[in-house]
Amino acid sequence: MSDNNKIGTYKFVAEPFHVDFTGRLTLGVLGNHLLNCAGFHATDRGFGIAALNEDNYTWVLSRLAIELDEMPYQYEEFSIQTWVENVYRLFTDRNFALIDKEGRKTGYARSVWAMISMNTRKPADLLTLHDGGIMDYICDEPCPIGKPSRIKITSTEPVTSLIAKYSDIDINGHVNSIRYIEHILDLFPMEMYREKRIRRFEMAYVTESHYGDELNFFMDNAGNDMYDVEVKKNGGEVVCRSKVIFTKK
Amino acid sequence: MSDNNKIGTYKFVAEPFHVDFTGRLTLGVLGNHLLNCAGFHATDRGFGIAALNEDNYTWVLSRLAIELDEMPYQYEEFSIQTWVENVYRLFTDRNFALIDKEGRKTGYARSVWAMISMNTRKPADLLTLHDGGIMDYICDEPCPIGKPSRIKITSTEPVTSLIAKYSDIDINGHVNSIRYIEHILDLFPMEMYREKRIRRFEMAYVTESHYGDELNFFMDNAGNDMYDVEVKKNGGEVVCRSKVIFTKK
Numbered sequence: 001m002s003d004n005n006k007i008g009t010y011k012f013v014a015e016p017f018h019v020d021f022t023g024r025l026t027l028g029v030l031g032n033h034l035l036n037c038a039g040f041h042a043t044d045r046g047f048g049i050a051a052l053n054e055d056n057y058t059w060v061l062s063r064l065a066i067e068l069d070e071m072p073y074q075y076e077e078f079s080i081q082t083w084v085e086n087v088y089r090l091f092t093d094r095n096f097a098l099i100d101k102e103g104r105k106t107g108y109a110r111s112v113w114a115m116i117s118m119n120t121r122k123p124a125d126l127l128t129l130h131d132g133g134i135m136d137y138i139c140d141e142p143c144p145i146g147k148p149s150r151i152k153i154t155s156t157e158p159v160t161s162l163i164a165k166y167s168d169i170d171i172n173g174h175v176n177s178i179r180y181i182e183h184i185l186d187l188f189p190m191e192m193y194r195e196k197r198i199r200r201f202e203m204a205y206v207t208e209s210h211y212g213d214e215l216n217f218f219m220d221n222a223g224n225d226m227y228d229v230e231v232k233k234n235g236g237e238v239v240c241r242s243k244v245i246f247t248k249k
Numbered sequence: 250m251s252d253n254n255k256i257g258t259y260k261f262v263a264e265p266f267h268v269d270f271t272g273r274l275t276l277g278v279l280g281n282h283l284l285n286c287a288g289f290h291a292t293d294r295g296f297g298i299a300a301l302n303e304d305n306y307t308w309v310l311s312r313l314a315i316e317l318d319e320m321p322y323q324y325e326e327f328s329i330q331t332w333v334e335n336v337y338r339l340f341t342d343r344n345f346a347l348i349d350k351e352g353r354k355t356g357y358a359r360s361v362w363a364m365i366s367m368n369t370r371k372p373a374d375l376l377t378l379h380d381g382g383i384m385d386y387i388c389d390e391p392c393p394i395g396k397p398s399r400i401k402i403t404s405t406e407p408v409t410s411l412i413a414k415y416s417d418i419d420i421n422g423h424v425n426s427i428r429y430i431e432h433i434l435d436l437f438p439m440e441m442y443r444e445k446r447i448r449r450f451e452m453a454y455v456t457e458s459h460y461g462d463e464l465n466f467f468m469d470n471a472g473n474d475m476y477d478v479e480v481k482k483n484g485g486e487v488v489c490r491s492k493v494i495f496t497k498k
Contacts, residue, residue: 015281016288016419017419020416020420021415021418023420036264166270166438166439167269167275167277170270171270171272176266185415185416189415190415193415
C-alpha cells in the first residue's frame, strides 16, 4: 500500500470562537480536531468506532503530546495529517502533523490509544483485530517530537477545584478529554499567555471522571517555564496528568 | 436578485466532542455554528467583518432566540440556512433554519445585530452603509418562531458565581458569546437534561465582561419549565439575560 493512502489529510479554518484573546487557535480546539482526524482516518480505513461498536469495542485515548512552533491565526486555513506509527498488542501509536496555510509543518502530535470492550472494559488484542488489518496502515512518516514523558507531581495542596457540570460531560457520561485541557489551561493567568505561548503540552489520561465529581488540580512549577499538573477526583484517585511547557513568543 | 442567492446554506456534522451526554449537539456548539454562518453569509456578500474592518466597523450580536424540535445526533449531518429578514437604521434581523439529515426543518433561530465603530464604539447607520447594499439581501423566507422577548429577573441572590478565565476570552478581550450560553446551561442539573430537552433559548447581550471579572448568575423559575437568568459582573452591571424553556422529551 502506498504511504499516500496511509496518511489522512483534513482541512480546517480557525473559526472566531475557536481562537483565544491573542487571535490564535486554542489548544483545546486543536485537540478536538486531532481526535476527530483520528476518527476520520480510522473510519475511512475500516477500524473506526462505528465498525468496532458492532463488536462493542471502542478506542480509548491514553496519551497525547503536542509540540508547536505556531498556531493558526483567526480565519486562517490549516490542515492536519495523521497516520499510524506503530501497533502493539494493547496499544497503538498515532501521530499528527499540523500544516499551516503556506504548507509548512508548524507542529506535531503523538497519541497512544488502547481498544477496550465496552462489555468487559478489558483491552482488545490489536494484533489480531480484523485479522491484523490495522497493521497494513503502519507508516514511517517522521514525527520529530519526543514521546509523552512520565509526569510526577509532588504538590499536595490543590491550586483550584471544580465540580464537573453538564457541559463537561460526553456521550459516554465521562468528562470529555478536551475539557480537561481547557480546565488545565485556565490554571494559568492571562499574563502568561500574553508574554508566552505553549511550546509543548502533554496529557496522560488515567481514569474517567463523571458528572458531579469534584476535580482537584495540583500543580508543580518545575522551572524553565515547565509546569506539571495532576487532576484528582473527590480528593483521591488520579484522573489525568499534564505537562505544560511555555516559551517566549 | 433571486432568493437563492439571498439564503446561505452551510453543511455540518455533529462531532463527538460537540454532543452532550444524551448524544445530541449542544446548544453552545449550535450557537457557534449559527454565528459562523452569519459570518460566512455576510462575507460572501461583501458586508462581513473583514470588509468592515477596513473602516473599523464590526458586527455586534444583540439578541439571539433559538427554537428546536430536535437536535442532530452524534455523527449526523445537518445544515444551517441563514438570511437577512430586515434592515433598520441601527439593527438588522438575521434568521436561521436548522435542517436535519433528511432535509426536514427541525429548528429556527432569530438574531439581532448592530454595527459599531471600533474607534468610537458608536453604532453605524446600516441604511447608508456600502450605499445600502445590505438591503439587496432582504428576504421573505418564513421563520415561524417568536421574536426575542423582554426578560426580567427578580431574584437578588446569585445561584452561582465564577471568575472569567483564559478559555472564556475571545480575540476582542471579551467573554465570548458562546461561553455565556455554556455557563447558563451549567446552572441546570443533569436530571433536567435527562428528562427534558431545551425547546427555546433566548439571549440578550447587554454589555461586555472581561478576564478576571466575577460573573454572578441570578435565576427565576417562572413556572411551566421556563427559567429566566441574568448575569451581572462584579456585583453590579448586567452583562446578559437569558430565557430557557424546557419541554418533556
